[in-house]
Amino acid sequence: MPFLIARLAAVFAMQIQAVVVAWQVYDITRDPLSLAYVGLAQFVPMVLLLLPAGDLVDRFSRKRILIFSWSLQAGCSALLLGLSWRGSPDINLYYGVLVLFGCGRAFTGPTLQSLLPQIVPRSQLARAIAVNSMIMKIAVIGGPLLGGILYAVGGSLAYGVCLGCFVLALLLLGRVPVPYAETFTPVENSAWRRFTAGIVYIRSRPIILGALSLDLFAVLLGGVVALLPIYAQEVLHVGPEGLGALRSAVAVGALLMGLYLSVRAITRHVGLIMFIAVMVFGVANLVFAFSTMFWVSFVALLVAGAADMISVYVRTTLIQLATPDAMRGRVNAVNMLFIGSSNELGEFRAGTSAAWFGTVPAAVLGGVATLAVAGAWMWGFKTLRRVDRFSEVEA
Known part of the structure; x- marks a missing residue:
């Protein structure tokens, strides 16, 4: 329970900050391209640090690494609080803090993914992933809503709440036991071979490679956030x-889909269901792209979120069950690199497309591209499409 509450608080902070920073940057610049730079500022340090971070996660205490990364992100919230309090119009200062925030996230992602199997037994991992994802979505729901309200009151208050959430997460994390942690066995390899071991492993497993790359390109090309x-x-x-x-x-x-999956987990045709979910995600984004009514846009994003949850659930379970604990940090670092590419670089893609072609055409092109990717991957990764049960994929 302390782990779930700690994650809840940290995700609340990240989601509040994401809304407030995006709105504040656009408020200052009124330039769609500035939103692209918000994503790029966080993506670049993640790309540079994720592979070394994955190696460290497999060699040292994952809980201590998570404490370090959350502390760094708390410091970024404090810096943004100071900038907002001063009313600084220098947008480069905000980008600089986001670069530092991206450094912290490079360690947070693979550490969180690798820490969960050390907290729960393997037999309960699939259900724990669904429950954990569902609970985290509470913060993803409440965070943006609270962020919008707090920004309407004042940006400084919003960043202060973010800082408080990170502090609470750090206090609770210290109480989390890791009963299923395995003893690290040193491997006499060069740093480069250790860093790239996750990539080599994923390339040797077509099912995992297909699932990760499908999510990468579908969200990279089709995301509208x-x-x-x-x-x-x-x-x-x-x-x-x-x-x-x-x-x-x-x-x-x-969240609604996560609640359903926590009660009735997917047990058959998992590969095909994942592809269908990605296609639904693309269609929902197309509906959002053409909508001019708030309630239609809201429902379209609701459906997109449910479809994405199915994809995340299948992909995450495949990765965790197919990876030995000694390599989870490096494999999850590559996974987070894919996720970071699809999210942060996807924001850059969306922002530049909107600046070049217009907002609505950019969103339409993204939805069409997602459908094209899903079709191409169904043909190119037949093994993934034919996966029936999670138990077919083992470490």
Whole structure:
């Protein structure tokens, strides 16, 4: 329970901060390209640090590494609090803090993914993943809503709440036991071979490679989250509260689907179901792209979130069951690199496309691209499509 509450608090902080930073940056610049740089500032340090971070996760205490990364992110919230309090108009200072925040996230992602199997037994891992994902979606729902409300009151208050959430997460994390942690056995390899071991392992497992790359390109090309501040202001004509609701819609859909999966887990045709979910995600984003009514946009994002939850559930379970504990940090580092690429680089793609072609055409192209990727991967990764049960994939 302390672990779940700690994660809940940390995700609350990240989600509140994501809404507030995006709105504040766009408020200062009124330039869609600035939203692209918000994603890029966090993505670049993640790319540079994820592989070394994965190696460290497999060699040292995962709980201590998580304490370090959350502490660094708490410091970033404190810096943003100071910038907002001063009313600084220098957008480069915000980008600089986001670069530092991206450094912290490079360690957070693989550590969290690798720590869960040390807390629960393997027999309960699939259900724990569903329950954990569902609970985390509570923060993803409430965070954006609260972030929009807090920003309407004042940006400084919002960043102060983020800082408080990170402090609470750190206090609770110290009480989390790790009864299933395995003793690390040193491997006499070069640093480069250790860093790239996760990539080599994933390349040797076509099912995992297909699942990761499907998510990478589907979200990279089809994500619309970065465009939400523009849609909120210029298409749907709602304020920061409306923006928070739109960001929460994705999480509401994911939460409802996570609740369903925690009660009735997917047991058959897992590969095919994942492909269908990605296609539904693409269609929902197309509906959002053309919508000019808030409730239609909200429902479309709700469906997109539910479909994405199915994809995340299948992909995460496959990775955890197919990876030995001694390599989880490095494999999950590659996984987080894929996720970071699809999210942060996807925001950059969406922002630049909106600047070049317009907001609505950019969103439409993204939805079409997602459907094309799903079709191509169904043909190119037949083994993944034919996976029936999770038990077919073992470490």
